[in-house]
Amino acid sequence: YYPADFPPVVRKALDTLNPGALVLTESELWPNMLRMAQERGIPTILFNGRISESSMRGYRKIRPVMRAVMSGFAACLAQSEEDAGRLAELGAPSDRTRALASAKYDAAPQAAAMPxxxxxxxxxxxxxxxxxxxxxxxxxxxxxxxxxxxxxxxxxxxxxxxxxxxxxxxxxxxxxxxxxxxxxxxxxxxxxxxxxxxxxxxxxxxxxxxxxxxxxxxxxxxxxxxxxxxxxxxxxxxxxxxxxxxxxxxxxxxxxxxxxxxxxxxxxxxxxxxxxxxxxxxxxxxxxxxxxxxxxxxxxxxxRRRGAVAESARVILDVLRQHGSSGQSATPA
CATH class of the missing domain: 3.40.50.2000 (Glycogen Phosphorylase B;)
Known part of the structure; x- marks a missing residue:
């Protein structure tokens, strides 16, 4: 299970795992985990990111908190231009934020034999x-x-x-x-x-x-x-x-x-x-x-929308290579 987003719990999780990178998916934006990972120099990446308009209304109320952690992302890979825009509004670096497509397109199965x-x-x-x-x-x-x-x-x-x-x-x-x-x-x-x-x-x-x-x-x-x-x-x-x-x-x-x-x-x-x-x-x-x-x-x-997973993997590997000398383990969390 994902560790509860309380500083003592997050600290223990990071001490135990010592990750080389932290990859969060979709709308899993946990402020304490992001902040504490970034303070340790652990690159943070958002994969298949999305933010609904209803969620955005809530995030806007704590924008200073979100901006502090969103600005530290090494890469934000969004499902759409709209999602990328919302992430940027919250503070994600524009030069590290990209709109791809939903990874669910890649996960959709091909036709298979009926059991x-x-x-x-x-x-x-x-x-x-x-x-x-x-x-x-x-x-x-x-x-x-x-x-x-x-x-x-x-x-x-x-x-x-x-x-x-x-x-x-x-x-x-x-x-x-x-x-x-x-x-x-x-x-x-x-x-x-x-x-x-x-x-x-x-x-x-x-x-x-x-x-x-x-x-x-x-x-x-x-x-x-x-x-x-x-x-x-x-x-x-x-x-x-x-x-x-x-x-x-x-x-x-x-x-x-x-x-x-x-x-x-x-x-x-x-x-x-x-x-x-x-x-x-x-x-x-x-x-x-x-x-x-x-x-x-x-x-x-x-x-025609398949391919987001392969491109995301390429970006994640690039981030790992760029931070390879940081002394962290090579295993993403």
């Missing part, structure tokens, strides 16, 4: 090649019920449609299943194994860990969780990299820059509320060419 047991689960549940699947990815409480309602209304226009849900926390499986049953839907749980008797209209709940990426392959339209009834958002890059048509909601503060990238490219749909979500899903199911084009653009958006 046989997962394929068997979908097949036994009646999902085969050509079955239209609405997928709720990394859903949070309330979003499963909302998607089930949309699914129920869309089935009349799209009789073969199936709904698959991948809750963000698999341990919520009982609550998710109970909620769906209260709404009058049957469901099958992935954790229960291969279903033996199905009617072909059950909602599929993939309540396992590590199978979301493979489940994307079965999706016709993907709705990203924590963007409608919860705030912050979940990773929408993974399905986009696979060429899927993706819809997000209004609450995407954790992926603000990334969503702006996709919207600028015309490669993702952002719905303002659940009513707009239903309209978007209906259109994408009814218009295969529109859906396919959206997915094609999404995959291109991801592909």
């Amino acid at each position: 046989p047991d997962l394929a068997a689960f979908f097949s036994a549940a009646g999902v085969v090649a050509g079955t239209p699947v609405l997928l709720g990815a990394s859903t949070w409480p309330g979003e499963e019920d909302a998607l089930a309602g949309i699914y129920g209304r869309l089935r009349e226009a799209f009789p073969g449609l199936r709904l698959a849900l991948v809750p963000r926390h698999a341990e919520r499986r009982r609550g998710v299943a109970a909620g769906l049953r209260r709404l009058g839907f049957s469901c099958v749980l992935r954790s229960a194994g291969i279903p033996e008797r199905v009617r072909g209209n059950e909602i599929l709940v993939v309540d396992t860990t590590g199978e979301l990426a493979a489940t994307y392959q079965m999706a016709t339209v993907v709705v990203i969780g924590k963007t409608f009834l919860s705030r912050g958002g979940q990773n929408m890059i993974e399905p986009a990299a696979l060429g899927k048509a993706v819809v997000v909601g209004p609450h995407v503060s954790n992926f603000e820059t990334i969503v702006k990238d996709f919207l600028a490219d015309g490669s993702m749909i952002q719905a303002g509320d659940l009513a707009e979500l239903e309209q978007a899903v209906r259109r994408l199911l009814a218009e295969p060419r529109t859906r396919d084009e959206l997915g094609r653009r999404a995959a291109m958006s991801v592909a």
Whole structure:
């Protein structure tokens, strides 16, 4: 675990690790750790940096404190020009602050073979090649019920449609299943194994860990969780990299820059509320060419923004070489 940002704890951590560099990620700006590392001559680097507008409002209230530590960064590598500007406003050196792209673009998986047991689960549940699947990815409480309602209304226009849900926390499986049953839907749980008797209209709940990426392959339209009834958002890059048509909601503060990238490219749909979500899903199911084009653009958006990790690694190694004579160990913390 990251050490609590209190001077005695930070001092002990630095004494124990004696790092050659301190690399913080995204918005992990810990003033005491930064200050005390810089006082020891340890180069500090921000990797994949981002600052939301809401966070910026808080930082502005303690700008003198932030400026004192931000000015000591050896390198600030931001996800966007907007993030770089906010970092510079807080005091990051302009000559050591760069806008790259989100490292999450590099982390997005390529298409992989479907695990046989997962394929068997979908097949036994009646999902085969050509079955239209609405997928709720990394859903949070309330979003499963909302998607089930949309699914129920869309089935009349799209009789073969199936709904698959991948809750963000698999341990919520009982609550998710109970909620769906209260709404009058049957469901099958992935954790229960291969279903033996199905009617072909059950909602599929993939309540396992590590199978979301493979489940994307079965999706016709993907709705990203924590963007409608919860705030912050979940990773929408993974399905986009696979060429899927993706819809997000209004609450995407954790992926603000990334969503702006996709919207600028015309490669993702952002719905303002659940009513707009239903309209978007209906259109994408009814218009295969529109859906396919959206997915094609999404995959291109991801592909052309890869490379931030390699460039960040180059900058970090340059910083280590420049500080190689400082007497610190060569291991970044």
